[in-house]
Amino acid sequence: MEDGKFYAMKVQNIKNLMTRVPNNYSIEMVRILREINTFRLSHPNITQFKESYFTFEDEFAIITELAESNLYTFRENTELTNAQIASIMIQILKGTIHLHNQNVMHRDLSPDNILVFQNGQKFKICDFGMAQLLSSSKSFVGKPFFKAPEIDSCEEFSYSTQVDIWSLGVILYYLCTKKCQYQGKSIESIKRQDQTKVILLDDEQKVFEPVLNKMLQLNPALRIDAIQVLLELCKVNNEPQNNNLIEKHIQIEEEKQSQISPFIDDNQNGKGRAIFTDGSVYDGLWKNNIKVGFGRFIFNDGDVYIGEYKDGTRNGYGKYCYNDGNMYEGQWVNDSKEGLGQFKWNDGDQYYGQWANNKRNGVGVFTFKKDIYLGQYMKSKDHAIQMLITNDGGQIEIRRYENGKLVETLLKIENALK
Template structure:
C-alpha cells in the first residue's frame, strides 16, 4: 500500500502537477507494474522519462522535480521506486536501478545519515554549514552544503534555494561544480556536491600576487568558456569573484561554484533578486539598478583579470560605501597593467562601463589576442598549497573578501545589502550545535499526504491516475 503522509516537505510549494505536453524524445522507457492508488492495486504501465518529466503516455506527464524519492520493496513485485509530492504518491516496480540513478538528481531523498558519514567542517554561512563527507558504500569523498530550514522562514528565501538547486541541476560542464543529489530531514536540506580540494583563486591572489600575461589570460580563457556555456543555458551567475573559482582536483581546470545568486535571464529584468552580487566585482549597471544582461558576468571576469595582472582590486577600500561608489564609477588605472597591446585591448573590452559596447563571452573568446595564440594546450601552474575547502562561504553568501586578514568564519560587518539576497543579520547561534544534531539525527523524514488538509483541493489524483491508466490501455 502507498505510504500516506502527515508532514509537509520544504519543497511542497515547488512541486508540479500533471500537465499536457508533447515530448518526442525520451531518455528512458520501460514497462513496470505501477500502483496507482492507496488500496495497493497495481497495473502494467509503460513509463517514459525525459529529464525530470515522467510520462504515462506521450501527452500526459508530470514534472517530478523536488518530489521525494525512495526505494521500496513489495513481497510480490520486488524492488520499486516511490515518488511523493504534497498531493500525489505513486510506486512502480521492475528493473529500477538505472531509473533511480537518473531520478535522484531531480528528486529529494530522505536518508542522508544512512548513506553519508560527516568527516569535517570546512565552511560556514548564514543558513548552515559545509562539510566534507564520505559515502559509506563506495567510500568516495564529497562535500555537503547544509541549510537549517527554520532560518529560511520567508518565501523568497525558500524560492531562492529552490532556484539555486534547479539551476545547478541543469548544468553539466567540466567548469561547473557537480551536484550529485539532494536530501531533506526534519531540520535540514542537504546538497551533496563533488569535493574540490584545491584552494580558491582568492587564495592565490590574496597576498597581492601578480600573474604573468600568459598565465592570467589562459585562466580567463578557461573561465570564459565555462561562462559562455552557462549563458547558452540562459543563466546569469551574477557573483563571479576569486572566492567562487576553484581548481578541480589534480587538474589545471578552474571550476565555478556557488550559484546562490544565479538566475534565468529575463529581458524585462524582473528577477527574484535584482540588485545582488559582491561590491568590488559587480558590473556597474547592477549597482545603478539598471536592466542588465549576460555581460555582467564578463565584467566580473574582467575585474578578476585586472586583479591577476596588477595584484590589486581596482575598487579596494576598507570603507564599504566607498567601495560601492568606486565600483559604480568603474574607473581603472590601466597604467598599472603591463601587458601586450592586444591583451590590454581585450581587458578594456571586458571592462567597458557601457554594457552595449562591452564584449560578450563569445566575443571575448574570439578576440584577436586569443586568435593569434598558437594552437597548443596551455598549462596553468597548480596552486602551491591545498586545503579541504569546497567553498569559502555557505550557499548564497557573497561576503566581499578584499582584506587578506578576512576570517573564514566571520560574516557580519563585511556583508552588505548587495551580497546574497539570503544573507541576514540573524546568524544562528546554534551553529556549534548543528554538527551533533546532524550526526545524531537518524530518523528518516517521510511525508504522509493523506492527513494534510489542503484548501481548495479539486483534483482526485488517484482517480486521475486510474483514468490515465485506462487511456493507456485503449
C-alpha cells in the first residue's frame, strides 16, 4: 500500500464458493461480510480493518493490519508472569466489552483469534479465522474446548454475550497452564458432571482462581459479565479502576440478587409467572414488577418471545415466533430488532444480517426465492453494492442500488464449471 507498511490479506475465490452446496457458500459469504463489519468497529484491541475489494480474478479480498503471531503461538513460546497474564486478559476484555456494547457476540474467541502486536505488548481480537493466515500450520487443535456449552445445545433461551465469557475463562486457564483441558478432560464435560466443581490452579497462579471459576459457570446466567471480569483482573494487576465500571458492577450484583430471590412481598422479584387480563402470559425473571433477565412471553394472538429483557422490554438476545410461521432470532433493543439477527419467512425466504429499528439496515444476506443477495441494506431496501448469486450457482452479478432502485450492474460472472 502507499504508506509502505505490510498488511494481512484474506482472499476468497467467488467461483469456488459457487461450486459448493448453496448453504455452505452462503455461510462463507456471511462470514466475510460480518468480518468486514466487525473490523470496522474502531477500538485499540480489535484488529484494524483497512479495505476490501473485488479482483479481476473473481476473488474478494479483505485487508487488515499485519500481526506478529497469534496468542497460541505466543504463549507456547513465552513464559508469562501473573502481571503479563492479567495484562493480556485486560486487553482482550476491553475489546470484548466494545463488541458487546455494539450488540456483537464473537462466539469463537480462542487463542487463534487473538493477534499479537508490538513485540508481545499489544493484543487484539480478530474474527472468523483471520489468525490462521499467519502461518501454514494447522489451526489450534484445542479450539473446540473454548466454545461455550450452550452454543451446541438446544437451550430454551438460546444464548447471549455470556458465551464469550466462557471462552475467555478457558483462555485465562490456558494462559495460566498452557492447557485447554483440566485433568485430561474438557472443562465443559467436567462442569456438566458437577456444576459445583472448582477449577484449581498451581500456587503461582492461585490469584486467578476466584475470577476463573466465576467465568466458568455452566449456567450462563450465573457467569459474571465482561465488565465484572475486567474489574477483578484490574484488582489482580493493581490497576486503577474506573468509577463508572464500579457502579456498573454494583448494579449487576443487585440485579443478580433480585433474580435468585423468590417473590417475598407485593412486588414481583425473582422468578415467577404473571397472567395478564388480555390473556398473555409471562414466565421469567422480575425486579420490582419489571421484566428483567431471561423470560418467555406468550402473547394473546399466539406470538411467542423467548429471550432477554431489560427494564421491561425485549433487550439482548432472543427468539420471536410469529403466529403466521415467521420467526426472528437475534438482537433486540427496546422491543425492536436491532443489531445482528436472522428472520425466516414461512415461505422459505430468509435474511441474516444487521437490523435497525425493526428494518434490515447494514450488511446482510437475503435469500429470496432461492437466489442469494449479499450486501448493504437501508430501511429494508437494497442500497449501495449488492452481490446476486443465482439459485443454481451459475451466475454472479455485482449491482449498485440507491434506496431500493437498481442503478447499474457493475459486473456479471458466468460460472464455467456449471
